[in-house]
Amino acid sequence: MEGAPEEAKRPLTVSQAMALAKGALENCVVTLVGEVSEVSVKPGYKAAYFTVKDTGASMPCMMWTNRYRASGVQLRVGMLVQMTGRFTLYAPKGRMNFDVFSLSMAGEGDLRKQVADLAEKLRKQGLMAPERKRALPAVPHTIGLVTSPRGAAVHDVLRTLRRRWPAARVVLAGVPVEGKVAPGALMTGMKAVVDAGAEVVLLVRGGGSFEDLMPFNDERLAITISRCPVPVVTGIGHEPDTSIADMVADVRASTPTAAAEAAVPSAADVRAQLAAASDRMAALVRAQLRTHEREVDAVVGRPVFKDPAILFATDAQTLDILGDRLHRAIPASVERDRAVLASYGTRLATRGRTLTRAFCMKTDEEGRVLLSRGAALVEGYDAQWKLAASRLNDLSPLAVIGRGYALARNDEGRIVSSIADAPVGSRIAVRVADGTLSADVVAATHDEQTEIPWKEA
Amino acid sequence: MEDTQKEATPIEELTFRQAMAELDGIVAKLESNTMELEDSLAAYERGVALLRALRGRLDDAQQKVDVLMGELEQDASDEEIDTTLHKA
Amino acid sequence: MEDTQKEATPIEELTFRQAMAELDGIVAKLESNTMELEDSLAAYERGVALLRALRGRLDDAQQKVDVLMGELEQDASDEEIDTTLHKA
Amino acid sequence: MEDTQKEATPIEELTFRQAMAELDGIVAKLESNTMELEDSLAAYERGVALLRALRGRLDDAQQKVDVLMGELEQDASDEEIDTTLHKA
Amino acid sequence: MEDTQKEATPIEELTFRQAMAELDGIVAKLESNTMELEDSLAAYERGVALLRALRGRLDDAQQKVDVLMGELEQDASDEEIDTTLHKA
């Protein structure tokens, strides 16, 4: 465009003309309000295309998808929108577009402001605090459903509940969800289902415009939800708008179906859980039984039960040994004593045989001595006597008599050696050689004195 | 047997959730591996009864809808086999 | 006999674990070989009685568990038939 | 006889171990060969009585244990039959 | 007789060993050959009486022991029969 002034007089090429127009248009940023007449928002497109009109004109618009998403507005035909942008040209078709920078719903501004203010107020009151959020009952037996009895939402919810958890009883409060009466009706419905025993309340409706959803931004409803004795699940199909009800509810689901899914477990999951519990219990009990069996088997395998003989083995052996020793002890001692006695017997017998022998020998000896002595006892005396006898014999004065002499004795026994010795008349005994004569003295003759020669010898 | 003072509630008097919780408790107790054989057996028996009862309830379940307010509009696409509607 | 003051508890009144513990004690005492003949005999008798009772209880328990599991399996297969019928 | 002041306890009143100890003492005394014949005879008689009583007790005990073991084995074989029948 | 102040104890009042000791002394004295005839005769007579009494006692003892041993053996053979019967 650098050469534009000098080339003004010369006819421009189409492209140059378009570039010139584009430059002129794109410098003009305007804010306008219009009603949406056509909308083409498709996934995959880089931009959202729509048309705004008023009674006199219509204007094609495009908005880059990222910007459109950021606006938070969902375009619908008939919507009154306020937008800021600039005109631009699509050169290949020679079409003018309004390139929208920002978009908001015109006429809703006040409502949004009100809602945001209420949200802020309730937040400050703590109604949205995460710690207030209650957990849903794992297996609700009674589910309160507060929604419109008409339309897809109630059936979506019932179908989902039937599919996932037919065991639950549903108490339904079919109430209007749009219009001025809706908040009060919703509150009445909630009370009705809670009174009917609901353990969880599903507060749902299908999608709608921001204005349609206004009952769910009601402050009284919000307080009712926050004070509801049972958990509340919202399923208000109006992404990306978030209602006050969503904010104070215990669980917020994006759709009625999602709310139903959040409220009940899946029967299949529960069956699986039950099956797992069944298997687990059986396994545990079997394991315990096996453990006990092993314990019992271990005891059975212990030596005392395997071979109970060991219980008494030591005692039995000790007893056998003692028996054996006892067996031997006493006979041995009797035998020993008997042997000693036998030796005493032998010694006594031996001694018995010789007991008197020494004495006998002694007496025999003495006997022999006595015998010999006896034989000689008289001998000495006898010899003595014999000697004396022979000597006496030799000396016998009577030998004289043998030669014829006689020996006369008077009656006194005296030798008559004198006539005086034998007076006449006395008797004398005259010893002759071979005897004695008795003689009487008849006479006496006195001899002359004769000498007796032997007297002098 | 340690828990005899606490008589077991008849299963029919238990809610599904209570029965489920008791079953969970039984499994946990069995897992603790500290029970007497007799208690384990009793627990197992109770557990089996609970299991069967729970399964039975699941099998027999039929959705009941009590309409407390308003009039439910029938949806032609739903098969109404499992749903009993009660008008309040 | 040293433990006569402590009368033996009737086995039926013992839990499995108590009976097992008593049996273990008896076996250990028997194996220690320090008992009087009379005591070890009595202990042996008690041990055998305990052992038999424990075996009996285990058998009963096994049987009971088998029965209970059989019931569960019966349920499961019924269900399968139901499901199959249902789908058909 | 030296021990007459100490009357012998009736054997039935002795425990197995006590009787065994007395028998042991008797045998040792007999073997020491220091007893009077009369005492040793009395001791021998007592010893024989103790030995017979102890043997008798051991036999009884053994028999009792055999019976108990037989019961245990009977149980075991019954069980085996059960198991076999069960498997069949 | 030198020992008349010490009257001989009646043999029945002597223990076996006392009698044995007296017999021993008598035999030794007899063998020493220093006794009076009358003493040795009396001693011999006493010795024989002691010997016979001791023999008698030993025989009685032996007989008693035989009887007791017979009983023991009877027990043992009974047991053997028992064992045999038992095994049969």
Place this chain on the structure above:
Amino acid sequence: MEDTQKEATPIEELTFRQAMAELDGIVAKLESNTMELEDSLAAYERGVALLRALRGRLDDAQQKVDVLMGELEQDASDEEIDTTLHKA
């Protein structure tokens, strides 16, 4: 007679040894040949009497011993028979 103051003790009152000693003395005296005839005669007579008494006593003693030995042998052979019978 020189010893008449000492009246001879009656032989039966003498012990064997005393009688023997007296006999010894008599024999010695007789051999000494210093006695009166009458004394030696008396001594001789006494000696013979002593000798005969001693012999008599010895005979009696021997006889007694024989009887006792016979008893001993009888016992011994009885015992042998017993032993033989016993062993048979």
Place this chain on the structure above:
Amino acid sequence: MEDTQKEATPIEELTFRQAMAELDGIVAKLESNTMELEDSLAAYERGVALLRALRGRLDDAQQKVDVLMGELEQDASDEEIDTTLHKA
């Protein structure tokens, strides 16, 4: 007679030795041949009386001894017979 104052002791009152001594004295006196015939006769006569008496005594003694010896021998041979009989 020179010795008449000393009346001759009656011979029976003399011991054999005294009588012999007297006899010896008589013989010696006779041998001395100094005696009166009468004395010598008396002496001789006394001597003869003594001789006679002594002879008598001797004979008696011999006889007595013979008897005693006979007894001794009898004893001895009796004993021998006894011994023989005994041995037989």
